[in-house]
Structure formats: structure tokens, C-alpha cells
Amino acid sequence: MRALSDVSRFGILAVALMLLISCAPGSESRESAERSLEYAERSVEAAGQAIREQTREATESVDRNIDQTGRNLQRTAGDTAIVTKVKGILAADPLVQSFAIDVQSSEGVVTLRGEVKNDAQRRRALEDAQSVKGVVQVVDQLTLKN
Template sequence: MTLFHKRLAIVAFPALMLAMAGFAQAATAEDAGKSIDQTVEKTGTTMDEAKESAGERTEKTGSYMDDSAITTKVKAEILGDPMLKVLQIHVTTTDGVVYLSGEVDSQQSIDRAKEVAEGVKHVKSVTSALVVKGAK
């Protein structure tokens, strides 16, 4: 091997090694980039799913709170009505539908309780299971 070849080998070998290392790093960097992209995509999907789930829970909770508020308002209106305040009328609300149950002293009381409940804001409908005392 001539001196020229030795010098070429001394210069070329490290250059070749650096080039190979660069390709390896480029491949590694590309793989890392792909991995990061995939992780970001999965995280975005997970975040979207979490937002949807949180929105559904909020919607359900909001509905429950609205139903609770409607029930409270209907009970207050019934207690504030001179014709109904002494009667035992049970009120429950599900998805804006008010359910009245219990015993009252006349058909007029049933009609009035339904009218009062229907007049409360956000009530979608009223279902009555009220019965007249002693009626069979």
C-alpha cells in the first residue's frame, strides 16, 4: 500500500464512518419523528374522546340539576297555592317530565296541581298519578 493509499484510508475511513453514523442518526431521527407523530395523534384522539365523555357527563349532570330545580320549583308552587298547600303531593322530575303522585281531596285538586306544574318554566309535560281520597 502506497503512502497515498494510506493517507486516503486515514481520511476516507473516518469520513465513511461519520457518513454511516449520519445515515443511522437520520434513520433514527426519522423513526423518532414518526413515533412522536403517532404519539401526538393518539394523544389527540384520547383528548377528543375525553372531551366527548366529559361533555356527556356534564350534559347528564346538567339535566339532573335542571330536573332537581324543576321539582323544587313545582313543590314550592304547590305549597304556595291556597287550594293545594295542605295536600300531600309528591313530585319527581325526569328529563323535564314532572310526575305527580299522592292522594288529594277532589278532582279539582288534581286539575289544579297539573295546571300549577305545567306553569313552571322548563317543564316539558306533566304526568299525574294523583287519586282522590276514598275514591275507588
């Protein structure tokens, strides 16, 4: 906003100088006023260019932040969906039937934690997790019950 008021001030100055040029009696005064007007015009143009550049840079920055936020939201929503699907499959699998297995996901990497009764149950839990669309890797942190 400050830069816009500077542009306005330069514009007013330019108009005032044009009036002075038209009213000046001597050629020296007129030449001096013309030089001042040219300087004011260049200054207004430079200020306008600076404002355009700052606006472009700010817009690009906002666009980048919006894109990054969108990607973060998509990843989070994707991981939440993966966790929900894996938990559902584990609960419905007659071999596993475990609500005691903790499921976490980060960017499609699923980590299973908890206790299972035997190695067959562990293998099935890992297979069930890997079968979910969007899972890129399954990390086994399951332990056998004693």
C-alpha cells in the first residue's frame, strides 16, 4: 500500500510540473521544469515496475504455499484411508482377527506394531496390510506372545 501512495505522489508531482512548464515565462525555467517532469515520469514508471515485480513474486509465493498445502492434505488423507482399510482387513481376517495391532502410515509406508499369537498370524497380518491399495511398504514391528 505504501508503494501505491508513492506512485500517487509522483503522479501528482508530474501533473504539477506540467502546469509549471506551461506557465513558465523563461526558457531556462521551462527546460528545468521539463527535466523535472521527465525525472518524475521515470520515477513513476520505476515505482510501477517495482510494484508489478513485488506483486508477481508474492503471487508466486502464495501459489507455491497453496500447492504444498494441497499435497500435504492429500498425503494425510491418503494415509488416513490406508490405516482405516488395513485395520478393517485385519479385524475381518479370521486368522488375524486382531484389534491389538497398531497400524500407522506415513506416505504409504505402513508400520504394524503389537503382539500376535504365532508366525502364521504375523505373516497374514503383513500380507493383509500389503494388499491395500496405496501401501508402498510394510514395516514389521510385531512381536510374538510368550
